[in-house]
Amino acid sequence: xxxxRWFVSSISLEIVKQxxxxxxxxxxxxxxxxxxxxxxxxxxxxxxxGFMLSTSQPxxxxxxxxxxxxxxxxxxxIQNLKEERIKLLIKEIQEKGIQDETIISKxxxxxxxxxxxxxxxxxxxxxxxxxxxxxxxxLLRVYTSKPNRIFEERWELSLRExxxxxxxxxxxxxxxxxxxxKSYGQYNFAYAKYED
Numbered sequence: 001x002x003x004x005r006w007f008v009s010s011i012s013l014e015i016v017k018q019x020x021x022x023x024x025x026x027x028x029x030x031x032x033x034x035x036x037x038x039x040x041x042x043x044x045x046x047x048x049x050g051f052m053l054s055t056s057q058p059x060x061x062x063x064x065x066x067x068x069x070x071x072x073x074x075x076x077x078i079q080n081l082k083e084e085r086i087k088l089l090i091k092e093i094q095e096k097g098i099q100d101e102t103i104i105s106k107x108x109x110x111x112x113x114x115x116x117x118x119x120x121x122x123x124x125x126x127x128x129x130x131x132x133x134x135x136x137x138x139l140l141r142v143y144t145s146k147p148n149r150i151f152e153e154r155w156e157l158s159l160r161e162x163x164x165x166x167x168x169x170x171x172x173x174x175x176x177x178x179x180x181x182k183s184y185g186q187y188n189f190a191y192a193k194y195e196d
Contacts, residue, residue: 005054006144013065016137017130024130026065033062050145070128077124078178084117085179109181118175125171131190133161138194155194163190 013026028048045064053059092108112118135158142151166188173187 005052006149007050007146008053008142009050009145010048010143011063012141012143014139014141016139017132018135018137019132022130024067025069027068028063029066030064031061032064070130074125074128074174077128078121078175081117081121081175082178082180084115085112088112109176109179112179113175121175122171125174126168129168129171131159131164131167133159133164155196157192157194159190159192163192166190 011028013028015024015026016022031046031048033044033046048063088108135156138155138157140153140155142153143149144151167190170187173185176182
């Protein structure tokens, strides 16, 4: 019986918007494993690493991919927000004599969210979100060494307008997390169905 073994050195993902052919590249970011426990579902995360894979012992992987270039651009745009938030918190604590930073950060976040620096950062993040409703081509590339090969798989997916609106709301949660405020909700995801 023929058996093949491959050392998977990396995996990448490319998304192409069918409407305008704009392309975005994603790097593997973390391996995720879901566990069902008596407390509910739990997730464990690991940094990606090369692994052996064989046709006789296939394994299912759950991998989160990140658009590293857009993430870096986003971090560059919001790095001044946290510093400005801390300065204002210190000022409020000194002027009003409040010692509990948790209370003051929640209490004054709504006011801070109207400040020009917050509005500007929200606008920047909102415009960095390139997702639109419509169809996308998805190309997964698996790079192996020993032997050196590239395996490719293609799919198509569609995003609805309501999914895109939900994703764009993540800009607000990113700003809340950056400012150290307990967020009012969780990040939004779109669970698009892949089509061959």
